Amino acid sequence: MFNLLYKEIRLAAHPNLFIFTCMGVLVLVPAYPYGIIFLFSGLGIYISFMYGRETNDIYYTALLPVRKRDTVKAKCLLVVLAELIQMLISLPFTFLRLAILSNGNPVGIEANVAFYGMGFFIYAVFNVIFLTVFFKTAYKAGKAFVLAMIPAIIIMTSMEVIVHFPNFYWLDSVKQPELLRQLPILIIGFLVYVAATIIAYHVSVNRFEKVDL
Template identity: 75%
Template sequence: MFNLLFKEIRLAAHPNLFIFTCMGALVLVPAYPYGMIFLFSGLGIYISFMYGRETNDIYYTALLPVRKQDTVRSKCWLVVLAQMTQMLISLPFAYFRTLLLSNGNPVGIEANVAFYGMGFLLYALFNLIFLPTFFKTAYKAGKAFILALIPMTIIMTLVEIVVHFPAFEWLDGTNSTDLFRQLPILVVGILLYVVASLLAYRLSVKNFQQVDL
């Protein structure tokens, strides 16, 4: 699996995947809808899968002495690696933001604990919809991306809006009290991400087994 993942990073991944993964640094930009960062992650993954389609990467991988489920697993690991790397890249910039831009984010949610909980939720949605849909054909990346993008955009927009209501101002807070209240959101987001990613893998393997390459 390590060799397959290495192949994915060196040969199958489009350069845009690495560029959009680095978009986690955008949390340092003032007055910006930070939820867009997670949509950029999905866009980078989509472009990479589309690039793999054009270069017949799935077919090439299937010709290797590996099982069909290993082909799916390597793609899923690439997606998870890109998402977790984006998350890790954003963390130091989110910390520096609290030091340099302490006035909050007038556009939407602040880069705080609730924000990262939302991020894991958006990642979970993307993986659960995009991966199984793509592996129904191992070809139609555009359809899979659109189906995943719609609910992601709706949820991201709702979160960016709801923090402007007084009853939900604590979701936008960065003091210790608000951050502690936001912890359950982060925990639930992580759990949903793990469960959704595992389920996405199982569904993708099931779908890909039916594909005649």
């Protein structure tokens, strides 16, 4: 499995995937809708899958002495790796932002605990739709991307807008009491992300097994 993942990173991953993975640094930009950062991850994943389609990566992998489910697993691991690294890259810049930009984010949600929790929800929705739709044919990456991005954009827009309502002020705070109040969002978001990605993997395997390459 490690060899397949290594092959995905070295051969199947488009350079844009690495660029969009680094977009976590955008939390340093003042007055910016930070939820877009998570959408950049989906865009990088889509470009990589399109790149793989054009280079016949799926067909090439199928010729290797590996099972079809291992092909799906390698792709899923690449997606998860890109998403989690994007979050990890953004963390130090989030702390730096709080140290040098203490006036909040007038555009939308602040980079805080709730922000990362909602990020996991966006990843979860994207993964479960994009991966399952793509592996139904192992070819139509564009269709999978459009269908996955619609709900992802809705969630992103909602989290940017909701903090402007007085009753949800605590979602935009970086003070300790509110950060603790946001913690369940992070925990639930992460659990949903794990569950959705596992479901996406199993459904994708079942669909890909029926694809005649």
